[in-house]
Amino acid sequence: MKPKYSFPTIDQNPDDADGIASPPPAEDRYRAPALDKGLDILELLARQPQGLTRAEIVKEMDRNASEIYRMLERLVARQYVLRSLSGDRYSLSLKLFTLAHMHPPLNRLVTQAIPIMEAFAQKAEQACHMGVYDQGNVLITAQVNGPGTWSMTIRVGVHVGLVDTASGRVLLAFADASRAQQMLAQHTALEGEVPIESDALAAALGIIRQQGYFERDSLQSFGVADISCPIFGPDHSALAALTCPYVRRIDRHVGPDQKTVRLLLQQAAQALSLTQGGFAPASRHT
Incomplete structure (x- = not known):
């Protein structure tokens, strides 16, 4: 539903005669790209019972390989994601369920x-x-x-x-x-x-x-x-x-x-x- 009132953004002049811009949508107002990437990985792996390789994750998410690698390493370190013994496949742990x-x-x-x-x-x-x-x-x-x-x-x-x-x-x-x-x-x-x-x-x-x-x-x-x-x-x-x-x-x-x-x-x-x-x-x- 369209807001009844709108207010000036921080970098906008309240006296601008051209009018006042509407605030950004709520879902985009407080973006946290790193958190979004981590959650995207968890949601992707949740749909893959056999897990995925790093290359498959990169392809599915259409992101840079290095940033996916860093995110995967942190998720593994925090035990939200498991790495296979061979080291080439990642799957969701039961930590979220716990x-x-x-x-x-x-x-x-x-x-x-x-x-x-x-x-x-x-x-x-x-x-x-x-x-x-x-x-x-x-x-x-x-x-x-x-x-x-x-x-x-x-x-x-x-x-x-x-x-x-x-x-x-x-x-x-x-x-x-x-x-x-x-x-x-x-x-x-x-x-x-x-x-x-x-x-x-x-x-x-x-x-x-x-x-x-x-x-x-x-x-x-x-x-x-x-x-x-x-x-x-x-x-x-x-x-x-x-x-x-x-x-x-x-x-x-x-x-x-x-x-x-x-x-x-x-x-x-x-x-x-x-x-x-x-x-x-x-x-x-x-």
Whole structure:
């Protein structure tokens, strides 16, 4: 939106009859080129799971080789970037993820979630994980393995799709309307994402809200049923999603069936919601 008023810049004469120049855009007002270069490198490497050589980084960023070299050396020294043993390839370390987990609200949520998730895994004999919304998709922040031989796990720190996963749909379903629109606007499709039409997505989210949980055969893995429940905060929206990739047993052991596992997951999500000052209506857990 155009400013209602404008003021003279520092090097401009306020009495100049030619008028007053508008201030520069906010994003250009306080430039820090060195910081921008470092952040550009981190964002580039974040999209490359196998890392990149220095020459590839220079080419992708279209910058001078010497300035990229200096920046890479500092990022390596500060342990944000790792150099391969052969010295010719650079990749992102987990330091940014570690810093994110030092953020008190997320750190507290993960710390309080782990014992509840471990108790669920023992009772259900299934793995579970917790995801939160992050920059258009879902960030997996905690993972607990099942006690048996067979379970489906996902790495902590990875991003999964917002629209085609159980966790993503639960987070969307239990966000207020304006927040859900913002999440969808920020969403960027990940590799292998299963697309869905907007009308079909809206209908699916309505069913999730009515049921209070999500349950369906996984779109990502055969033989797995995704079950996901919201973890509510004080504002009654979902802070996170607690998800169990229910593996149908192929051995002779008879464990809890899918319905029992879903009820256990709902109880775990409700218990964790209470630790966050939120709650889940009783009708959603019947």
